[in-house]
Amino acid sequence: MSESIRFVDLIQSRIDGFFDARASILVSIADELAPIAAFSRDFLSGGKRFRALFCFWGWQAVRTAGDEPGADAAVTAGGPLDAVVSVASALELFHAAALVHDDLIDNSDTRRGAPSAHRRFERLHDQEGWQGSGATFGTGAATLLGDYLLILSDELFDEGLTQTVSASARRSARAEFNRMRLDVTAGQYLDIFEEIGWAGRPDADQLARAERVIVYKSAKYSIESPLLIGASLAGATVGQLDALRRFGLPLGIAYQLRDDLLGVFGDAEVTGKPSGDDLREGKRTVLIALTRQAVPAGARATLDELLGDPDLTPQQIQTLQMTIRDSGAVEKVERMIADNVAIAIEALDEAPIGPAARAQLRELAVTVTRRAS
Amino acid sequence: MSESIRFVDLIQSRIDGFFDARASILVSIADELAPIAAFSRDFLSGGKRFRALFCFWGWQAVRTAGDEPGADAAVTAGGPLDAVVSVASALELFHAAALVHDDLIDNSDTRRGAPSAHRRFERLHDQEGWQGSGATFGTGAATLLGDYLLILSDELFDEGLTQTVSASARRSARAEFNRMRLDVTAGQYLDIFEEIGWAGRPDADQLARAERVIVYKSAKYSIESPLLIGASLAGATVGQLDALRRFGLPLGIAYQLRDDLLGVFGDAEVTGKPSGDDLREGKRTVLIALTRQAVPAGARATLDELLGDPDLTPQQIQTLQMTIRDSGAVEKVERMIADNVAIAIEALDEAPIGPAARAQLRELAVTVTRRAS
Structure with a gap:
């Protein structure tokens, strides 16, 4: 599975780079947006990356359809690989968006052993001693975090298509x-x-x-x-x-x-x-x-x-x-x-x-x- | 403003046609999805269409930049007009998505004199005598309705770009x-x-x-x-x-x-x-x-x-x-x-x-x- 492991690394660095650029925009708007940038990054670190891997192997399956048994499917960086890395990363972002809203809908407190998004925002509210209800803030902020990830997933998907000839x-x-x-x-x-x-x-x-x-x-x-x-x-x-x-x-x-x-x-x-x-x-x-x-x-x-x-x-x-x-x-x-x-x-x-x-x-x-x- | 009025009509029929096609898909999955189709249509009927109009006049402003004063900016259907109709419609869909989530976040009961999305789903729950909490169902369903509109807005936007040379x-x-x-x-x-x-x-x-x-x-x-x-x-x-x-x-x-x-x-x-x-x-x-x-x-x-x-x-x-x-x-x-x-x-x-x-x-x-x- 070394090819898969290498691909998962590419996904992570693509996602990291993409989030870095978006975090710069957010912070240029207002420092108070930092939690949106931080939490979205946390929700996209780790995970099993099954969707990205199926996307990658679907691509490889077709790309190498003419190969003889035993042929090496290894690909070199750049070109079409960039497109599939962007698209597969977009699927992971979409999945994270779905999970954030799903946890909200199901009122789930945890995700992968850590607090779910709305609970994290709620905790931030309590830590900072803000006014009003922490639960209300948590729900509102997590709704927006999910929207943000949904929008970014689409942006990244489109980037991948732009790289496709x-x-x-x-x-x-x-x-x-x-x-x-x-x-x-x-x-x-x-x-x-x-x-x-x-x-x-x-x-x-x-x-x-x-x-x-x-x-x-x-x-x-x-x-x-x-x-x-x-x-x-x-x-x-x-x-x-x-x-x-x-x-x-x-x-x-x-x-x-x-x-x-x-x-x-x-x-x-x-x-x-x-x-x-x-x-x-x-x-x-x-x-x-x-x-x-x-x-x-x-x-x-x-x-x-x-x-x-x-x-x-x-x-x-x-x-x-x-x-x-x-x-x-x-x-x-x-x-x-x-x-x-x-x-x-x-x-x-x-x-x-x-x-x-x-x-x-x-x-x-x-x-x-x-x-x- | 007769040009604007005509454009708003084109927007409405574009949105209606698009929703018809998506409603067919939804109902082919399950009859129970009918409220998603019906409510999304309701939220996209009427409204002031300011975003669509600014999009249209931004397009016209550039398209006719070489015109002499007094020239008629009227456009004929088809071609580039189709693209701007799709894109402007997508902006209206995006706006509806934002309003659905915004009302949820602000816990607003009404929108344009009618119940907001989560309240409509809550009412449906009560009318049908379903189990559990109507408010919980309303919140969950409206979160998904907003996601649905967000996704469709992106799909329609992309359609508009595809029509752009x-x-x-x-x-x-x-x-x-x-x-x-x-x-x-x-x-x-x-x-x-x-x-x-x-x-x-x-x-x-x-x-x-x-x-x-x-x-x-x-x-x-x-x-x-x-x-x-x-x-x-x-x-x-x-x-x-x-x-x-x-x-x-x-x-x-x-x-x-x-x-x-x-x-x-x-x-x-x-x-x-x-x-x-x-x-x-x-x-x-x-x-x-x-x-x-x-x-x-x-x-x-x-x-x-x-x-x-x-x-x-x-x-x-x-x-x-x-x-x-x-x-x-x-x-x-x-x-x-x-x-x-x-x-x-x-x-x-x-x-x-x-x-x-x-x-x-x-x-x-x-x-x-x-x-x-």
Whole structure:
């Protein structure tokens, strides 16, 4: 994975340079804007960079499609590599924007083991002894921080396209980016809708509805779209795009199913989120839908009552975890993950792409679905 | 102004067509997304379209710079007009996004006489009898609605650039758009910061600080940038851009000063916002800074205590209005408006632009600074 590691370094230095330039503008407007610059930088340091990596390997997959097995996919800096670095960095910025607003919407206190954006602004308010409500300031400032990151992601994406020579590659990458942003916004809305609107809907639909949220909020956005954006930049054919879609979508579903398991059973030390966080938020995931299908009516009523209570005790969390595990839902989700990964790998094997990229994408598929954080 | 009226019609039909296409995508994902489509359309119907008009007349100003006085600036549909219609529509979408998040941040209940976005979603929640808190759903859904509009504004802006032939015009318009978005986000942050951070700052700085908010949150964003974006699309020279800046910035300041007066003294029937709304929000405007400078310490303390109390009674609002008026601050603000308009008009008279556009921009300058809503 040395190529991936090198790419992640390029992403970090691209993001750092971009933020430096924007921070200069902010501070030239007013010193008081320094927290916007500082927090946005913090939220973009580290992270797993999966989106950037899928974008990069989507690009490599197409760029090296004519290579013989065993060929070296290494690229030299400058030229087209600059474009994919900018575009992949833009995807990371977009993701950070989505997380800032998502934490706000879900009222989550932590992100990657540190306070979420609105909590950081709230803490700043308290430290500085400003007037009024710290929570109100935190919410307002985090709304703007998310907007700022959203705007910058677009600016950086456009910079990447400007570095791309082919007009049809630009159009195709831009169309995929636009669609991705619409999909994820729709998915986020459906996600919060499911938490409050599920009671009026037939139980039988719940699994299908949870799967729909996965597809739009996460699967397309986290894997399929970054892959296709990268591939588009390299001038992918319709056949290549289709093949990568057949790999990316099931893998994205598997990725999110792993996330759902981690949201209930993950180790807080590793995930950086409190254990059982999804239960307190009342997320209506596939895992929950499968549990509800499997347990008797009494247990289902208790589950419905507890889910979404922000004040669940560790004891109640443990009870819910046990109910979910004993229902067999965990095994079913593990099977769904394995099945989706198998479908993805099969599509990958048949895709008309470069051999080195194929091997790297196979490794990435394992990494994103077997992770602990 | 028949040219302006015709342009506003083109804007509306461009926005409608664009929303139709996006609504189809949303509903193809899930029926439950219909409110996102419906509310975004509602927020984009009507409004004064000042930003679109300044963009259009900035474009016309440059496009017809060689015309003799008395020449007809009328344009035929298609070609470059399509580009400026898309770009001007994008500015209106961006503005709607900013308003949705701004109302959320300020916790405003109304916008143009109708419920603000978060209140509409909250009402929907109550009507449908969904689970959980309507306010939480309203906040989350409005955050996403703002994101959706922000993303679409960018998509439409890019469409407009795609319709623009000159690469340097594209680059220049895009750079101005990027800077505008950064400026307004910075200005919004400074705006909420002033409401909570003013107490720790020297009184003597307050006026300068209030003026800084005006420049970034409103003046550049509402007038200068739209004007420059339009001018850029038509291939403006550096000299033309400078001249339009010298017109746009002071006019934008005058525009926002009028807004500040309306925020305190405006007729709720006409503004669509409750009378004295800015006082309840505790906005630290130039008007307030001038009042604080003019009144004795006791009255200043009372003012500081009342400002920002969301539960101000109509009686207290009236008392505050009287304090502000009696301090002479209203007259001072009126003088500032007149001075800034005069500076703007002087710059306009000297600008190397088309004669018909000059006349229209002069009319617009009066409209935006003498309005009652």
